[in-house]
Amino acid sequence: MTTIDNHIAVIGAGPAGLMAAEVLAQGGAGVTVYDAMPSAGRKLLMAGRGGLNLTHSEPLPDFLTRYREAMPHLRAAVEAFPPDALRDWSAALGQLTFVGSSGRVFPKTFKASPLLRAWLRRLDATGVQFAFRHRWTGWDEQGRLLFQTPDGASAVVARATVLALGGASWPRLGSDGGWVDILAAKGIAISKLRPANSGFTVAWSDVFRDRFEGQPLKGVALTIGAHTVRGEAVITRGGIEGGAIYALSAELREAVLGIGQARLTIALRPDLDAAALTTRLSGTRGKQSLANFLRKAAQLSPVGIGLMQEAAIASGRPLAAFSPAELAQLINAVPVQLRGVAPIDRAISTAGGITFDELDEHFMLRKLPGVFVAGEMLDWEAPTGGYLLQASFATGAAAGRGALGWFAQSQKS
Template sequence: MTAHTQIDALIVGAGPAGLMAAEVISAAGFSVIVAEAKPSPARKFLMAGKSGLNLTKNEPRAPFLAAYDPIPDTLREALMEFGPKQVITWAEGLGQEMFTGSSGRVFPKVMKASPLLRAWLSRLDAQGVDLRRNWRMTALGDAVCFDTPEGPVQVNAKTVVLALGGASWARLGSNGAWLDLVSPYVALAPFMASNVGILRDWSPHMTRHFGAPLKGVCLTSGAYSTRGECVISARGIEGGGVYAVTRGLRAGAPLRIDLLPDWSEERVKQTLIQRKSKETLTTFLKRAFRLPPEKIALMLECAGPKPTDLYAALKHLEITDIRLRPMDEAISTAGGVCFDSLSDDLAAKPRPDLFFAGEMLDWDAPTGGYLLTACLATGRLAGQGAIKALS
């Protein structure tokens, strides 16, 4: 077995959290190896950027932090130190011109992830970071062992940062296979799907609405509510609107949709009494409320062709007979390494040279820039902790 010695820091995982830890540590003058199990780094990051890289959310601190509720204290502190403004400044420092959309979401002007990643990898290379591809971790002890294209390798590092992702998108490297390796050092919470669509078996009359967006709706599940957009698909409902209430659905709360969120209770009720005696329900809904076909179809599917309470069907439509999609179809996961088993700088309490960052930590947040910001912030915090341990 080949052995690498005299390494200050070993980073396992080349996603946003791992690369940020590598940037922080190498900038302080320490030697860094980044080990990535896949042939190329940041695959999930690149996939997320295919439809426009939503890097962060430009909004005041209070609502930004509320998106992570219930938020662990350590994560709160990390985000207060490296939140939306700092993320934007960091990206601009990599030569990426940023813009904020009408919803507060922040994107590179080019909309893609690849130019930012190339600039980032170039910076890390200039700082002496040694990126090793196709290195799969097989053991974690005083030394860290890997299977590599050149055969087994053992790395003896003064500090180790693990940034191995959660348990979604296995094909991109986030498969949760590290649980047994880290369990001697930290407490673990079971993985659960987050930011995931719902499954529902539709009746045949819904077929023509597959692919139709539900715009201008408000979705609620338990304590979680959002104004957003989602899409009716052959398998159920997906999209940012439903992703944002996953935490409520996971807890067993029903999913309800307000089809007319801009209409007051009084306005809806006054309009309902204006229905003409011979007017069909569909015609009335189109005329009086200007509901598009997909909203009418969804209401009739879930409330029945003759709703007993038309007001409730419009303002509190319960989407019945649903279940969450499998975890490997989720954008992210909750669960993983418990914050209570870590120090304030994300080191394992029984092993102060071993740090954790990114989605392998037990936190949860909706899409919209919150996921990437927390990965960057925790990677930075773990990197700072490693510097303290090395100093």
């Protein structure tokens, strides 16, 4: 077993870990970033396939509410490194950003790889070292960090440690939740990791599934209980997913896990009320098929009409037997029964993690002095739209500042 004496160790080479390393290096600390994968930023590159939604342009008070119950715990970190600071940081790496029509912020290249390459070059220039194919396995009795490497076991002495190992979504990219047992054995309270921003399963009929798999639902409003979101969704072979679904995933997930199912209501024409739709549907159909009549009279898409047919089948009445008023009611209240949550390894992100009660204001674990935590290891979740990456960057910077302060204090003692 080899022993390496190092200043500060950052474990995890995703956005949170790399940001912590940058803050530490800029503060004058010697830093090594360890990661089990062969290269850095693999999940960031995956996010870049959708354009790399870095953050969101909405006012900060509204932005912060997206973190729900975790807002009080994340507020200081996000305020210290807010969306405008993230955009400036990206620009300093040569990656200018723009605000899309939905308010989301993207690099103008619409890619992650140029930003990641520039970032890694800057980290290298500041002296940050990298140790890939190093899987962290905990601590030994002397408090040294233990790693499994291609060359065998390795022990590392660190003055401070930043853990940024991600959640448990996309394990093939490095976030497999393997850290949970290690920290639980140290008495750290951890909320169960659950899928967030995930799809849900639906028992579609064979006809609907075969015809509409992959088809989008555009401009719809989705509702569960008192929560409604406007946006888009996509029919999958086993269920439904997409941006509007992700925005409701916490409520939908808790309903499914609590009672075994969730009733999602879809408004296909949310800008038209029942009276307006009834008027449109009261005309003579003539020789048109019902599907053609609905398409022309109510401007419904084929997949929307298909959803109405699914609801009619479930009700035991053919859709053709519905009156104009009943059709109008159904158009803006199509019931869809969600039967399950897509597996966590298919989710975009993870809910659950280390509870904030375990941390001090510097993101240090109270029970493990000198060990700081950032990113999706923490017990928070947020919808897609830039909120996930923003909090990962911001908590990484906060943990880096905390570790830098701890290191400076240890130098004096």
